Amino acid sequence: MSLAHIITLPIKEVEQKLNIEIKRNSISLGLDCASKTGYAICKTDKEYIYISIGFINVDVSNIKDKEERNHFRYNAIYDSLNNLIKSEYTVVIEDVYYGGNVFTLILLSRIGAIAWTTSKIKECKDIIWKTAVQARKSLGLPCNKKKIIVKEALNMILGTTIENDDEIDAIILGINGLIKF
Numbered sequence: 001m002s003l004a005h006i007i008t009l010p011i012k013e014v015e016q017k018l019n020i021e022i023k024r025n026s027i028s029l030g031l032d033c034a035s036k037t038g039y040a041i042c043k044t045d046k047e048y049i050y051i052s053i054g055f056i057n058v059d060v061s062n063i064k065d066k067e068e069r070n071h072f073r074y075n076a077i078y079d080s081l082n083n084l085i086k087s088e089y090t091v092v093i094e095d096v097y098y099g100g101n102v103f104t105l106i107l108l109s110r111i112g113a114i115a116w117t118t119s120k121i122k123e124c125k126d127i128i129w130k131t132a133v134q135a136r137k138s139l140g141l142p143c144n145k146k147k148i149i150v151k152e153a154l155n156m157i158l159g160t161t162i163e164n165d166d167e168i169d170a171i172i173l174g175i176n177g178l179i180k181f
Helices: 011-018 066-084 102-121 132-138 147-158 165-176
Strands: 005-010 027-032 036-044 048-057 090-094 126-130
Touching: 005 011, 011 048, 011 147, 027 165, 036 066, 036 165, 048 066, 048 165, 066 102, 090 102, 090 132, 090 165, 102 126, 126 132, 126 165, 132 165, 147 165
Parallel strands: 027 090, 090 126
Antiparallel strands: 005 048, 027 036, 036 048
């Protein structure tokens, strides 16, 4: 797991810029499940939202045997998620889509299932599945656009300079877990 860095933003400012209402004194974990899984822990108090971001990257490039590679990858992902996920979190997991590569679909589905199962075992407050399009739309961000466009839009709105696409998607998911409905 990468070391997380923290972004602190005034809640009222984020609410105005994204045209949403954010729950106070709440905590949400956004997970962009992929071979390099981005995460964002979004915590609020009465005035601020604190966003800790990072990613889980399991290097299996040196493992030639497919079964051994998958065993190593999924165990490492489970161990990382098990350390990351806490029962008080609302967990928002990016739902998968079929983009033409069935093997990628299988990989993403398995990682999402590991995240959901770990959250369920830990009795998380709430577990939500959202597609990238649904999560972006909830925040008024470009929906069916390339990741670079979404990254530029979110960085401009929040006044941040985050470069990692997986972390950007995780922030979007994490903020979705804090929206009042």
